[in-house]
Amino acid sequence: APPEIAVIEGDGIGREVVPAAVEVLDAVGEYAFADAEAGDATLDETGEALPAETYELAASADATLFGAAGESAADVILPLREAVGSFVNVRPARAYPGVDALRPETDLVFLRENTEGVYAGHEDRLTDEVSTLTRVVTESASRRLGEFACEYVEERGKDGFTVAHKANVMRETDGLFRDTVLAEAEAAGVDADTVLMDAFATRVCLDPEQFDVIVCPNLAGDVLSDLAAGLVGGLGLLPSANIGPERGLFEPVHGTAPDIAGEGVANPSATILSAAMLVESLGDDDAGAQIRSAVEGVLSDGPRTPDLGGEATTREVTDAVLARL
Amino acid sequence: APPEIAVIEGDGIGREVVPAAVEVLDAVGEYAFADAEAGDATLDETGEALPAETYELAASADATLFGAAGESAADVILPLREAVGSFVNVRPARAYPGVDALRPETDLVFLRENTEGVYAGHEDRLTDEVSTLTRVVTESASRRLGEFACEYVEERGKDGFTVAHKANVMRETDGLFRDTVLAEAEAAGVDADTVLMDAFATRVCLDPEQFDVIVCPNLAGDVLSDLAAGLVGGLGLLPSANIGPERGLFEPVHGTAPDIAGEGVANPSATILSAAMLVESLGDDDAGAQIRSAVEGVLSDGPRTPDLGGEATTREVTDAVLARL
Numbered sequence: 001a002p003p004e005i006a007v008i009e010g011d012g013i014g015r016e017v018v019p020a021a022v023e024v025l026d027a028v029g030e031y032a033f034a035d036a037e038a039g040d041a042t043l044d045e046t047g048e049a050l051p052a053e054t055y056e057l058a059a060s061a062d063a064t065l066f067g068a069a070g071e072s073a074a075d076v077i078l079p080l081r082e083a084v085g086s087f088v089n090v091r092p093a094r095a096y097p098g099v100d101a102l103r104p105e106t107d108l109v110f111l112r113e114n115t116e117g118v119y120a121g122h123e124d125r126l127t128d129e130v131s132t133l134t135r136v137v138t139e140s141a142s143r144r145l146g147e148f149a150c151e152y153v154e155e156r157g158k159d160g161f162t163v164a165h166k167a168n169v170m171r172e173t174d175g176l177f178r179d180t181v182l183a184e185a186e187a188a189g190v191d192a193d194t195v196l197m198d199a200f201a202t203r204v205c206l207d208p209e210q211f212d213v214i215v216c217p218n219l220a221g222d223v224l225s226d227l228a229a230g231l232v233g234g235l236g237l238l239p240s241a242n243i244g245p246e247r248g249l250f251e252p253v254h255g256t257a258p259d260i261a262g263e264g265v266a267n268p269s270a271t272i273l274s275a276a277m278l279v280e281s282l283g284d285d286d287a288g289a290q291i292r293s294a295v296e297g298v299l300s301d302g303p304r305t306p307d308l309g310g311e312a313t314t315r316e317v318t319d320a321v322l323a324r325l
Numbered sequence: 326a327p328p329e330i331a332v333i334e335g336d337g338i339g340r341e342v343v344p345a346a347v348e349v350l351d352a353v354g355e356y357a358f359a360d361a362e363a364g365d366a367t368l369d370e371t372g373e374a375l376p377a378e379t380y381e382l383a384a385s386a387d388a389t390l391f392g393a394a395g396e397s398a399a400d401v402i403l404p405l406r407e408a409v410g411s412f413v414n415v416r417p418a419r420a421y422p423g424v425d426a427l428r429p430e431t432d433l434v435f436l437r438e439n440t441e442g443v444y445a446g447h448e449d450r451l452t453d454e455v456s457t458l459t460r461v462v463t464e465s466a467s468r469r470l471g472e473f474a475c476e477y478v479e480e481r482g483k484d485g486f487t488v489a490h491k492a493n494v495m496r497e498t499d500g501l502f503r504d505t506v507l508a509e510a511e512a513a514g515v516d517a518d519t520v521l522m523d524a525f526a527t528r529v530c531l532d533p534e535q536f537d538v539i540v541c542p543n544l545a546g547d548v549l550s551d552l553a554a555g556l557v558g559g560l561g562l563l564p565s566a567n568i569g570p571e572r573g574l575f576e577p578v579h580g581t582a583p584d585i586a587g588e589g590v591a592n593p594s595a596t597i598l599s600a601a602m603l604v605e606s607l608g609d610d611d612a613g614a615q616i617r618s619a620v621e622g623v624l625s626d627g628p629r630t631p632d633l634g635g636e637a638t639t640r641e642v643t644d645a646v647l648a649r650l
């Protein structure tokens with residue numbers, strides 16, 4: 001039986017870019033697609049941003065393709081990451097030839113811890129005046145991420161990775177994170193160095209080529225990868241993969257873009273590149289490479305959607321990608 | 326009696342740029358300088374990175390000028406901020422004509438909460454496997470920062486401010502921060518809007534002019550202001566002011582720069598600009614404006630230190646600033 005792919009369009013331009021990526025998937029392989037609902041519209045209709053059926057589908061499908069959710073994003077995406085058992089969020093941020101970028105030489109991959117930190121945060125409003133959040137860092141999650149990072153750099157022929165952290169202030173928690181990830185690197189014979197997350201923010205702007213693969217705690221990965229998105233020209237091109245031991249959830253880094261939703265001009269590239277990561281997670285590296293090279297060809301020679309200075313529609317860009325497969 | 330200024334050079338280039346700023350202070354007003362030690366060298370000599378005398382001096386002087394500390398930075402700067410009772414860290418990040426910047430149009434001021442968040446974090450190593458950090462956000466600290474932000478934008482003739490936060494994940498803590506700061510703005514009739522800190526990281530790269538004054542929790546302010554430093558061309562130009570109700574601590578955002586320490590070529594601009602903020606805190610706005618305009622003149626017409634592509638020494642740049650006062 002063909003692999004089952006759960007398809008969750010969500011809100012806004014998710015409803016335009018996800019169908020585009022599904023067409024691309026359909027063109028490169030045999031998949032059984034199963035649609036499910038989540039997001040603001042679903043919340044309005046059903047009273048739940050993430051219905052149990054959608055959670056169950058993501059938890060059992062071979063892979064999930066997700067678009068975007070509006071106000072309810074955190075209530076949708078965080079449980080979905082958990083549904084697929086994801087422990088790492090892989091976020092490549094690279095500039096493409098032909099696309100305006102603040103730092104065209106940027107070519108980074110963030111490996112973001114995907115289960116804990118402030119996201120596992122137990123919060124308390126102790127009194128009217130005082131609130132607390134308990135940030136959690138465990139050795140096991142750090143080790144699993146470190147192992148993944150070692151395999152990742154070995155498989156991709158990378159030289160090593162950099163651990164971004166704030167262990168000068170968060171000594172126990174980020175200290176445990178940093179030391180555990182470094183110990184994995186040492187055991188695997190992988191080169192690893194470290195950088196304070198604030199220093200990283202300055203240095204990546206000044207010279208992104210000094211970094212390659214960056215391993216981060218959850219919130220640091222969220223912010224630093226969005227910073228890298230700014231260096232490559234915005235979120236329209238950035239895919240991401242939430243990887244678990246048996247399945248993954250693949251999503252563009254961008255949101256619902258309410259200003260252009262419904263107009264048929266959303267850039268489908270980030271979602272199509274997420275679909276490339278999806279097929280790779282299913283073991284189909286050839287199809288992944290095919291999709292990636294088709295998207296790169298279109299980014300460099302057009303047609304282009306308005307966010308990249310063009311006048312093409314989502315349909316036209318999708319057709320151009322399909323034509324190159 | 327003239328105001329007493331505690332002078333803490335610290336380590337590395339702190340020992341070169343702080344004396345430069347003291348000369349500038351001496352040229353614009355009457356101050357009594359009191360030297361004190363802190364940092365790695367002090368730790369080696371005395372067993373303490375921040376001796377009690379230094380802490381006491383900062384806690385009683387009218388203002389403190391600090392350079393930089395090496396490995397022991399957190400053990401020096403965090404207690405010193407507390408010694409002066411600082412509740413806000415003011416971090417202007419602007420590009421200067423004539424200085425290479427990734428985004429020359431950048432002109433931002435970060436108002437960073439300076440007492441709590443993860444910095445007030447109580448950390449625990451619960452087991453070998455599990456560590457936690459309790460992040461603290463209080464209404465009173467948020468209110469005090471909000472009040473300061475309102476006064477700040479009114480005094481400077483700014484249109485309003487933006488609160489950067491991550492309340493979609495840290496709902497209670499950053500929610501309390503955001504809502505309290507917004508309530509202050511509303512009460513004061515100051516315009517305020519909000520942005521998620523991750524979205525800010527992307528958007529400030531794409532178009533820094535959409536922001537002006539940014540009000541942040543402690544760690545967000547640390548990272549986002551360092552990001553802005555990358556947009557204006559590095560840390561060499563960024564001053565900062567740790568403001569308390571009665572006194573302040575003024576420091577360049579850069580560190581000890583061990584690679585060039587001792588060579589006499591460190592850029593003193595950030596520390597001299599910090600001295601401008603210092604004299605303003607003592608009520609001497611004219612002297613502050615004088616210093617600022619002298620530094621701007623030198624940045625635009627030279628001489629320049631090597632970090633800005635020139636060949637001048639710290640001495641030459643300092644003399645050029647002094648000549649313009």
Ligand SMILES: CC(C)[C@H](C(=O)O)[C@@H](O)C(=O)O
Pocket residue numbers: 073074077078222493494523
């Ligand atoms: C919507 C939000 C909860 C989410 C996150 O913080 O992880 C988003 O910013 C992202 O990066 O996917």
Ligand SMILES: CC(C)[C@H](C(=O)O)[C@@H](O)C(=O)O
Pocket residue numbers: 168169198398399402403547
């Ligand atoms: C040295 C460190 C504790 C400090 C901080 O995190 O505040 C530094 O990064 C800064 O921004 O002044």
